[in-house]
Amino acid sequence: xxxxxxxxxxxxxxxxxxxxxxxxxxxxxxxxxxxxxxxxxxxxxxxxxxxxxxxxxxxxxxxxxxxxxxxxxxxxxxxxxxxxxxxxxxxxxxxxxxxxxxxxxxxxxxxxxxxxxxxxxxxxxxxxxxxxxxxxxxxxxxxxxxxxxxxxxxxxxxxxxxxxxxxxxxxxxxxxxxxxxxxxxxxxxxxxxxxxxxxxxxxxxxxxxxxxxxxxx
Numbered sequence: 001x002x003x004x005x006x007x008x009x010x011x012x013x014x015x016x017x018x019x020x021x022x023x024x025x026x027x028x029x030x031x032x033x034x035x036x037x038x039x040x041x042x043x044x045x046x047x048x049x050x051x052x053x054x055x056x057x058x059x060x061x062x063x064x065x066x067x068x069x070x071x072x073x074x075x076x077x078x079x080x081x082x083x084x085x086x087x088x089x090x091x092x093x094x095x096x097x098x099x100x101x102x103x104x105x106x107x108x109x110x111x112x113x114x115x116x117x118x119x120x121x122x123x124x125x126x127x128x129x130x131x132x133x134x135x136x137x138x139x140x141x142x143x144x145x146x147x148x149x150x151x152x153x154x155x156x157x158x159x160x161x162x163x164x165x166x167x168x169x170x171x172x173x174x175x176x177x178x179x180x181x182x183x184x185x186x187x188x189x190x191x192x193x194x195x196x197x198x199x200x201x202x203x204x205x206x207x208x209x210x211x212x213x214x215x216x217x
Contacts, residue, residue: 008075013183013193015074026071029196032203033064040210049214052096056213059089060206067199090144091117093209097151100217101162120146135181148173165212169205176201 008018015022040057044050063085070082094116098109120143127139152166179197187193 009079010074012071012195013187013191014195018074020072023071023074025192025196026199027068029199029203030064030068030071032200033060033067033206036203036207036210037061037064039207040214043211043214047214049217052100053210053213053217056089056092056096057210059085059092060210063089063206064203090147093213094147096213096217097155097162097166100213101151101155101160116147117143135177136184138177138181141177144173145170145177160216162212162216165208165216169208169212172201172205172208176205 010018012023012026014024014026021027037057037060040060041054044053044057066078066081066085070078072078091113094113095109098104098112099106104112123146124139124142127142132139148166148170152163152170154163155166156163176198179194179201183193183195183198
């Protein structure tokens, strides 16, 4: 069991062996999550946005730590440290938006939450294998890809100031997904790969969202 968890994995172009420092750029660019998260904590406190908003900002810091652990050790155990904080932050931000931005009651929030993720899960499951492989597994982010413009569009239509932040975050997220998807494809011509740009643009996207949360949540 332990040997399985510690088995090395090689998912990104920059990594050339199983050593700790085989992905220095992918590792160091996780600093963007630490900076964004800590800035979000300060902003949430300054705007008296509440404990929920502050926890979301700290969650971004945890994403940076988990991703850094994965790009340093790159084994099956640290894959969980990389993926779990991202997935749970998406879920938590969805609840925050439904409760604090849309103003829904808890029963309606939970109904919409489970309904949306049931639909998103079905959509993700139905993606053909060739598309999943062609995008380097980026189809796993379909829920966020659908949710950002959906929530942003509805909020904007309702005149909520957070709407434009969600739509701007979606535009940046599209760029982030492109760079995550093409990492292996450009490896021959660009040995560094493009995954580090996924970190930078994804961090920027989370920064836009945490500003919306701190100011308008």
